[in-house]
Amino acid sequence: MPIFYEQRELVTPGDLIADGDYMAGDSTYKEDDKIYATRVGLVNYEGRRLNVVALKAFYVPNVGDLVIGEVVNVNLGSWNLDIKAPHLATLRASDVLDRSFSPQRDDLPSIFDVEDLMLSKIVACDRTRDPLLTIREPGLGKISGGQVVEITPTKIPRVIGSKGSMVNMLKKETGCQITVCQNGLVLIIGKTIEKERLAIMAIRKIDQEAHTKGLTERVTEMIQKENQGV
Amino acid sequence: MTKKPLTLINKKNIRVDGRKLDELRPIKIELNIIGNANGSAYIEQGKNKILAAVYGPKEVHPRHLALPDRALLRCQYHMSPFSVKERKRPAPSRRETEISKVIRECLSPSIFGEYYPRTSIDIYIEVLEADGGTRCSGIIAASLALADAGIPLRDLVAACAAGKVEEHLVLDLNGPEDNKGTDMPIALMPTFNAVTLLQMNGILTTDEFEQALNLAVKGCEQVYTLQKEALKARYINVKEEVEEE
Incomplete structure (x- = not known):
């Protein structure tokens, strides 16, 4: 079961990292028991698991992630936030207000407006669904300084x-x-x-x-x- | 008008630009040169000068084009009006549309598009100066731009042409050779020895085809080494600087 690169050695996409009984971790993939790199990065072993720490990659949202997003759009009952992911994230008005959202009473732009930065958490996100955010946790909400x-x-x-x-x-x-x-x-x-x-x-x-x-x-x-x- | 040589290959088997029959044109690659793009590359191969930029994965516009199970790959190959001797009209020509299609199809097997459903990955290839074999140079640059954008790839795609000029099999045809002889561009994922593009313009016998294919594969492998070096160069420089201190 040979390994062809040392710990922290630089690899490029397509480089064969190891052959044999290993698990493919981040930025790698497995084909016919061989593990290849998929990004430019550094090889990192964690036991049987092989990772490549990518030197350049983009953000892919996961449930539970803490993110900072910029409000780019105010909709009727929600805001759209740019969280540097492939898709825009949604923050619902009912999450921000302590009651259900009423279009007659509530004016969303006066709560959060375009260009506001929000510290928030992802509550739902998968292959078929754009990320959904929440700010109902201590410390989350609009960023006012710094x-x-x-x-x-x-x-x-x-x-x-x-x-x-x-x-x-x-x-x-x-x-x-x-x-x-x-x-x-x-x-x-x-x-x-x-x-x-x-x-x-x-x-x-x-x-x-x-x-x-x-x-x-x-x-x-x-x-x-x-x-x-x- | 300068006097053109009567033959493209002299008696010593030296070509018009001074190369041997199986020699590549000198290649210079730079990465990350377009600030607004997620990834970009610039390549000079002989007189070819080509820019490639990658945007994405991002939301698809228009929305109805989005695919529910994988990323949408779009590619535009474009020649600048000043890239050739006589001004080229900037509107996409039949030829450019075809090259955009074949480049898209030759890069798509290298990309893990299924990881990013409902997104698009857009590739733009702009030919600033053309001297034969621009689709190959374009593929080399585009593949590097994809890697530079941090998009997961099965392998880098290397490309190189081989062909027949004045009864000689040659590697990496330049403009004049391309116009006169038979040209066969191929693209290859060298780790898997998988050919992702194979086109031919002209006539070759079966034997000649096989020889030309082997020649082109060797060319691709040389290109692949250069691609890897270019990708690593930026990080190695930082590492060396820091460790010298």
């Missing part, structure tokens, strides 16, 4: 780090409140704009250098250096 950075969605795990090591370090070093969303958007709320900028710089660096070793140390170093300068 800054949003966009990065490649597959690098979100790297921003979080193993057991949250990276994001905890970022929070500690910059003093910002950081919300990492599965669709590749990161919300940063800091006490000063300088602190927010520092966090954004760090996240951009993680996005660019996600496939390199010793990233957490390098990012810590960068932030501490900048902090001394300020």
Whole structure:
């Protein structure tokens, strides 16, 4: 059962990663007991399971994901949100109001209007259905302050780090409140704009250098250096 | 007017542009050059200069075209008015419509469209300068643009032409050779040795066909290596920079 690539080695679509009794994970597929890569990325083993951590991919919604969406359309009883996925997501008026929606009483644009950014969660989504969102959980709702950075969605795990090591370090070093969303958007709320900028710089660096070793140390170093300068 | 050579291949088996019979034109590839596209590639193959851009997967417009079980793949091959010696009318010609179709069909087996139902993947290929074999160069660029867009692929699609010019079998025909001789473009997924496009314009005997096919497959394999290098180049550069520090 040979494996043809080392851990964290760069592969391109069509590369034969392994032959034999393995399971095909993310960005890979299996044909005749052979596992091939489907995207440009880094090989990653988890026991018998082979993954490729894609260096470029787009967001595919899943139930339970935390996402930031921009309102792009106000309908009669719902809003459409752009969550950086292939399809627009829907947020129902009855979910936002604490009662059923009444067209005579409720004026949706006065609640949320186009260009508003919403922190929300996906409650339903599959092959035949566009994503449905909810904001009925603590912490969710319209974003009223801070800054949003966009990065490649597959690098979100790297921003979080193993057991949250990276994001905890970022929070500690910059003093910002950081919300990492599965669709590749990161919300940063800091006490000063300088602190927010520092966090954004760090996240951009993680996005660019996600496939390199010793990233957490390098990012810590960068932030501490900048902090001394300020 | 410059004086044209009487023959395309001289007695030493050297072609008009100085290549050997089984030599590819020099290829230069760049990725991610169109900011608004999800993925893009630019290729220079000899005098060919071609841009490819990929948008998607995204919602299908017009909506009724959406497929319930897989992504809709659309492809547009277009030649710029200034891409050839005499101005080409910008409206899509019969030839461009056909090439769009064959390129779409040669790329579709490489794409996992069934993962993204009710979406569309749009490919645009713009020929900025043409000198023979633009459909092959277009396929090479389009396949890379798809990979650059992060769309899952079974394999990259490599393409290359072989043919017969003045009784010699040659690889990767350029403009003048294409006009005079027999041209046979093929596209290949090298990992599976699967041919996804095979066209021929002219006459070859069965033996010649087989030889030309083998020649073209070898050409595709060379192209494939270059494609992989181009895809990796961006990330390797970052890695090296960081590790030097």
